[in-house]
Amino acid sequence: MPSLGRLHLITDTRPGCDPLAVLRAALPVARAELVVQVRVADDATDREAYELAGQVVALCRPYGAACLVNDRLHVALAVAAAGGHVGAEDLPVPAARRVLGSAAVLGVTAREPRSAAEAVAAGASYLGVGPCHATATKAGLPDPIGPDGVRAVVEAVDVPVIAIGGVTAARVPALRAAGAYGVAVVGALSQAADPARATAELLGALTC
Numbered sequence: 001m002p003s004l005g006r007l008h009l010i011t012d013t014r015p016g017c018d019p020l021a022v023l024r025a026a027l028p029v030a031r032a033e034l035v036v037q038v039r040v041a042d043d044a045t046d047r048e049a050y051e052l053a054g055q056v057v058a059l060c061r062p063y064g065a066a067c068l069v070n071d072r073l074h075v076a077l078a079v080a081a082a083g084g085h086v087g088a089e090d091l092p093v094p095a096a097r098r099v100l101g102s103a104a105v106l107g108v109t110a111r112e113p114r115s116a117a118e119a120v121a122a123g124a125s126y127l128g129v130g131p132c133h134a135t136a137t138k139a140g141l142p143d144p145i146g147p148d149g150v151r152a153v154v155e156a157v158d159v160p161v162i163a164i165g166g167v168t169a170a171r172v173p174a175l176r177a178a179g180a181y182g183v184a185v186v187g188a189l190s191q192a193a194d195p196a197r198a199t200a201e202l203l204g205a206l207t208c
């Protein structure tokens with residue numbers, strides 16, 4: 001598996017958002033440090049997910065950025081994405097690994113050390129750990145775990161930990177100090193007045 005990028009941009013497909021415009025701004029700045037996770041609304045059709053993911057794969061290719069698909073692994077396969085991301089309501093990790101194959105990137109959501117270690121044993125390439133901080137982007141999440149919760153997971157596994165939930169550039173140093181390899185963001189880029197500049201700020205915080 002090629003080395004994983006440290007800045008994960010999750011597409012914001014809520015009404016009024018333009019995920020491809022955000023991606024076009026972020027790609028020339030972050031290049032191969034960018035991982036784009038295509039995440040569509042639950043009520044989006046597979047056709048909509050496929051068309052968005054195909055556009056993302058094409059945009060990422062010249063920059064060496066990776067595209068992953070959230071939840072819908074058949075879409076990941078259909079567009080030849082680098083892999084996918086699953087959580088508790090998606091395919092179990094061993095099944096997801098079987099679907100994607102041994103060479104693909106498989107991200108798995110984890111909140112605490114025990115399930116994190118189980119996910120890695122079952123085939124996770126990296127873990128998405130959070131919510132680290134409060135977020136309005138996704139409803140129904142449990143309480144934030146903070147940098148200490150991230151550290152507990154980092155100490156239990158030997159794969160990259162990607163911190164997610166309310167991540168801003170200002171919060172990156174504490175997450176890195178807790179051992180996070182990288183971060184995943186929705187709002188920090190999709191709600192930014194200047195997504196290229198916000199990308200540079202996140203990247204600077206991740207790589208200093």
Ligand SMILES: Cc1ncc(COP(=O)(O)OP(=O)(O)O)c(N)n1
Nearest residue numbers: 085086087088109128129162164184
């Ligand atoms: C990097 C990363 N971490 C966690 C998640 C959350 O996945 P999941 O728990 O399956 O929730 P949904 O995103 O599917 O609503 C993620 N997508 N990416």
Ligand SMILES: Cc1ncsc1CCOP(=O)(O)O
Nearest residue numbers: 135137138165166185186187
């Ligand atoms: C999908 C998801 N899972 C945990 S937090 C989250 C959303 C993160 O969005 P934001 O970066 O805007 O807080």
Ligand SMILES: [Mg+2]
Nearest residue numbers: 071086087090
């Ligand atoms: Mg999911």
